[in-house]
Amino acid sequence: MTEPAVVLDHVAVRFQANGSAIHAVGDVTISVADNEFLALIGPSGCGKTTLLKLVSGLVQPSGGAVTVYGGTAAQARRKRLCGLVFQEPALLPWRTVEANVRLVAEIIGRRANVQELVELVGLSGFERAFPHELSGGMQQRVGLCRALAFDPPILLMDEPFAALDLLTRETLSAELLRIWETRRKTVLFVTHSIPEAVLLADRVVVLTQRPSRIVDVVAVDLPRPRSAEVEESPAFAALVRRVKDLLRTTQDRAVR
């Protein structure tokens, strides 16, 4: 069996923010396989983003251990193993599409095949455009390209499609599926959308309210390669219902 890409072992995170102690992550243990697509879902503000930051080494665990490809998160950071995709793409307004895609690769001194990436996400012809000239969906594609450009083995995606309208969102998740099928990566994908999680992921991790714990992990055994049509199948509907039920238990717990 190959080594897992990411292992969170009884990880807890507490930090101070504005003078009050925040217990963001309670006790999370999960192992993410190499090239696995893992979706993280849970109530808002449940520390999902913090989990991604643990993997990228931007946050240190207060307890437990984070292992990324056999090393620490800090080592992974030094080896530049993680590509970040944000909810708002946060492109540099003074850089063209091309230059934005190149940004991270440029920092670490790696050559990026910008042309190929731009084609991959369907932005050909917009290489010289500036971010403000693009729609939200197109900007997010540039954000994705920027993360792919230095070819990291892990993609950390923090609600990347949440700010987009439904139609754009569906188009982009279909594209992400296609891209992930062609260039396999380990993906940690935070989302609020249950269908999106089920459509994309190999497993869906359902988290509780802060301090977050894992309620359950739902294995999505739908055949790959998948497309949007899979959403019509009864198996898909059953999985969505199962995740929804699990999420509901977290809500009940929060009320109590």
Add this chain to the structure above:
Amino acid sequence: MKGSAVTTAAIVGGLILWEALVRLLHVPAYLLPAPSAIALSIWTFHHVLAIDAWYTTYEILLGFALGAGIGFALAVLVTFSRVLDRIVMPAAVLTQIVPKLAVAPLFVVWFGTGLAPKLAITALMAIFPVLLNCVAGLVTVDRRWRELFDSVCASRWQLFFKIQLPNSSPYVFAGLKVGMTLAVVGAIVGEWMGADHGLGNEMLIANSQLHTDLVFASLLVLSAIGLVLFGIIALIEDMTLPKYRRVSVVG
């Protein structure tokens, strides 16, 4: 009628009204000269005014360059060092609270009556807005940009050159514009403290002789210089900075 035509018409109308009132009410020339008298004065003294304008422009530009340079350098230092931030920023605010025009006489004591005290006052006037705006521009770094850079262990210099510096350019221009208008004030005040040349000096002499038309003429030339220098910065901004990146002025 277009907006610019309205403005022109208002200015011309105002001048005509001014001229008419001065003539009809027989306002003495030492109180308020008519526009025609001011125009005549500019024509009569254009040699003197040209030499004065040259000196004053020289002081403004040199003092402004000095002030803007120091302001920007301090801003960079402040963004790189927390310790310096705690020293420079309060010091800057303190010098701002002290009315600079009131310390001008001290500069004469310290630097004499040559070019130095004029440059000192002019630079001092320009430093603060440039410093304040540059700091604002340099520290305004999107949280996600920082995370992106941290996630791949980007160096402090990379953050500075790829994010902070380009991100600050609209703020820098805003600061330079305010700094330039204040530099004009600085140069004039510097000349008032004692000078042999310059428009401020000319105004002072003309004023003492109740030569009010020449005071107005000097004022007009000075305003034109200020406008042109401001316009040059605005022009450079226009050519280098896209419209969607403009910010409003701080300070």
